[in-house]
Amino acid sequence: MLEILWGVKTHSIFDVWSIEHFLTGISIGTAVILYNKKSLGKLFNNISDKIIHPKRINWLKYKYDIILVLFISFMWETIEHYLETGLAGSQVEYWFQGVEFWPNRIITDGGLVLLGYLFAKKFPIMVWPARIISLAWLITHIFIFPHSMYLHYLL
Numbered sequence: 065m066l067e068i069l070w071g072v073k074t075h076s077i078f079d080v081w082s083i084e085h086f087l088t089g090i091s092i093g094t095a096v097i098l099y100n101k102k103s104l105g106k107l108f109n110n111i112s113d114k115i116i117h118p119k120r121i122n123w124l125k126y127k128y129d130i131i132l133v134l135f136i137s138f139m140w141e142t143i144e145h146y147l148e149t150g151l152a153g154s155q156v157e158y159w160f161q162g163v164e165f166w167p168n169r170i171i172t173d174g175g176l177v178l179l180g181y182l183f184a185k186k187f188p189i190m191v192w193p194a195r196i197i198s199l200a201w202l203i204t205h206i207f208i209f210p211h212s213m214y215l216h217y218l219l
Contacts, residue, residue: 072216074162077172080215084205085173087198089133089180094191096132096181100125129185130178137177141169159206161213 073079104125148164150157164173184191205212 072161072213073164073168075165077165077167079168079213081212082168082172082176084198084201085137085176086180086183087194087201089137089177090184090191090194091180091198092136092177093129093133093181093184094188096129096136097185100129100132104128129181133178133181134174137174141173145169159211161211 068076070076070078073081144160145163146152147156148160148162180194184194205214209215
């Protein structure tokens with residue numbers, strides 16, 4: 065029963081890479097927040113109080129952030145799916161260790177990236193520690209371990 069919640073990515077909702085999705089969501093979320101401040105800030109400053117109420121503007125910015133974070137997340141998931149099927153060669157296909165379980169790919173991964181964005185919005189001081197941990201995680205799991213599910217097979 066617990067195997068469907070936590071385990072190897074081919075048949076579990078959460079896997080060891082769920083941690084990385086949360087940490088990546090913090091970085092992506094921060095980038096989206098900064099991008100929207102620069103791009104949407106000028107636009108909304110020109111129309112505030114004239115056309116749209118300022119509270120409504122904040123809600124629009126928030127929705128735009130969520131849409132952009134999920135777009136980036138699902139764009140990566142699409143690329144990852146094709147890498148898992150062997151489009152980039154057999155070594156990459158071996159490293160990915162199979163095609164991800166659909167609830168993991170569609171619900172959990174996107175949800176954890178979005179949760180990371182919300183965490184970055186609430187606790188901006190934690191962004192750099194999360195980026196450092198994320199970078200260390202990626203370097204360790206891509207260049208040291210033989211494949212992406214190695215930790216699950218170790219336990």
